[in-house]
Amino acid sequence: MRASNPRFPQRKALKALKVRCPLTQRFPMVLTGILVHYDDVDVSVREIIDKGGPRMDVHKMWRLVLWIFLGNGGFMHQPWKALRDTPCGKSYRTDMRQPLEVLRWTIGAVHATGSLMRVIGSDGLDKKSRLAGKRILWICDWHAAVPRLVTAFHEGSQSFTKTLNSLPGFRGDLTKKEIMILLSASSYKEVSRVGAEGLPFGQGAKNGATAFLQVPQMDGKDAAHKYDVALSHLVPQLEKTIDRLFPHLPPAKRKVTLGDIEPCLCGAFIYAKMVEKLRESLPNGRLGPAESHGESNWGAVCKLGVPAGFIPHDLEGTPEASNLARVPHVPYARFKLASVPPPSQLTRKRLFARWGGPWMIRKDNLSKKIKALKAERKAERLAPATAKRKKTR
16 A cells, blocks of 8 residues: 555655555555555644644644544545634634534535535544534534643643543544544654554454454453554564565655554455455456556456545546535635524524525435425415415305
């Protein structure tokens, strides 16, 4: 993966490869083989975590919280680009209107694109319920906790993890893991140390550790520490294997960190399954040399299904237009709030009614509940006219 990724080409390593991995070419944003080459990590580190130096303050923490709320910046990072330079995304204010303005924009974008997952990014299962029930107001809790998170960050990994655990939506491993991985990728040791020391292992990474590294499943409060110890012992062996297989990679690209291992173990199952399906569709179950069978290799890869959260690219490394959804540009003045809505209005149903209109995943695939509601409303509108006609008769 490290030698085949078209977004981060390594010329000497590419020259040494007999066949470039077509799966890595097809999904270069996910199958990167190295943490800092994930687009989600690269952009967040450059634009948030390391921007302005290593010092963590409320402004940087709020932008990091916003990035996480959008699902690692949102679909193709379009939501992040739309909000990062607005007053509700650029710096932190104690005003509760700030997270509600983010919600207002998000609800409007979901309504405009017709799908939550065309706005919220990442393939984590928690992202599909980002705006569900009481969870829709989690960002308000996260916003209020920003000063506490900054204080805990400066106290160290243990204190920061404890504060994250006190917030709704961060108690589980998934979202907490994402924020720790991003911190661990910082180029500043004082920042990366906080993330690396508190990096939890999600279930996908645990499964990968068992299947590929024979590390038994471990749970409990000290599970993260146990995985840290077990996998740290394997780092030298992994680096030797990379040295043997890819001697032309630059030395820095042959290094392995726990931040690399966790997401790669998580993605290993998906990659292995795709390899299995790809072999079934290739002659003799093997890739042919790039010169003679390059097109057949690529054609077979393009016939594979696209896993959740993956963006397919063409051979030039460009995202395929058919898989992109454009989030509309909305001037800040249109979603700016003059005041905080009363508590009675801060419910999912009323927020969608105020800021998004009827919310439909697909116009041609409405749920029975929404169809019934529309029929009921139509009947209510027609009832007075029907009664009036009967009376005149």
